[in-house]
Amino acid sequence: MARYENSYEYEPDLAGAGLAIGIVMSRFNQDIGEGLLGACTSELKRLGVADCAIDIATVPGALEIPLVLQTMAQSDRYDALIALGAVIRGDTYHFEVVSNDSCRAVMEVQLDTGIPIANGILTCEDDDQALARMQQKGSDCARAAVEMANLLRAIGERPA
Numbered sequence: 443m444a445r446y447e448n449s450y451e452y453e454p455d456l457a458g459a460g461l462a463i464g465i466v467m468s469r470f471n472q473d474i475g476e477g478l479l480g481a482c483t484s485e486l487k488r489l490g491v492a493d494c495a496i497d498i499a500t501v502p503g504a505l506e507i508p509l510v511l512q513t514m515a516q517s518d519r520y521d522a523l524i525a526l527g528a529v530i531r532g533d534t535y536h537f538e539v540v541s542n543d544s545c546r547a548v549m550e551v552q553l554d555t556g557i558p559i560a561n562g563i564l565t566c567e568d569d570d571q572a573l574a575r576m577q578q579k580g581s582d583c584a585r586a587a588v589e590m591a592n593l594l595r596a597i598g599e600r601p602a
Contacts, residue, residue, distance in 0.1 A: 450600070455592035456585060458489035461521045463496050463587055464514040468527030468563070470503040474572045478526040478562055481580025489588050504529050504540050504563050508547035515555035521595070522587035523557055526580065528564040528572045541565040558590030 445451060463486055467475045479498070486496055497520070499510050504527045511523050525548050531537045544563055552559040560583035566572040 452593055452596055454589050455596065456489050456588050457592065458486060458491035458588045461491055461495060461588060461591050462519055463491055463522055463524065463584075463591075464511075464520040465496065465498045465524045465526060466507045466510045466514070467498065467500050468502070468504050468507055469500050471528040471530060471569075471572065474528040474564065474569070474576050475500075475526055477573070477576035478528070478564070478580040478583075481577045482524060482526060482562065482584045485581040485584035486588070489584065491584075491588065503527070504544040505547075507544060507563065508551050511548060511559060512551045512555065515551055515557040515559075520557060521591035523559045524562060524583045524587050525559060526562040526583065528566060528576075530569060530572060531565075531567050537565075556594075558587060558594060560584070560586040560590070 467479050501507055501510055507525045514520055514523055529540050548559055548561050562579050562583035564572050564575055
């Protein structure tokens with residue numbers, strides 16, 4: 443039901459059947475990455491995404507994620523993509539560089555290609571914080587990817 447008279451409102455759609463999802467996971471902080479991945483793929487399957495419609499690529503670290511996302515997006519094989527990884531604060535400025543540049547590049551790929559990307563690259567103060575967030579964030583990314591893929595499809599299919 444539309445909130446405004448004579449307007450059309452797109453409803454959130456979390457039906458994953460028929461969608462193809464690409465996931466890129468950083469192997470740096472691998473235990474956290476694997477936790478994110480497990481939660482993400484479990485939620486994708488719960489939403490109806492078929493096992494054979496989920497492709498997973500791993501890369502050395504968060505800064506390598508955007509290039510593989512871009513390659514996947516340009517392949518026209520995926521309805522949505524998911525970036526997973528963890529950047530843990532250390533004693534140097536490197537944390538800020540990796541956090542900021544990976545996030546910026548993920549957003550650029552999304553906007554440049556028109557393929558939605560759920561950003562699950564955690565930026566945390568320490569391992570405990572990352573471990574506490576990984577399950578929820580992995581699941582959240584699965585839902586965001588499915589919802590955005592369906593929303594973009596619905597916008598494209600709505601008659602003028």
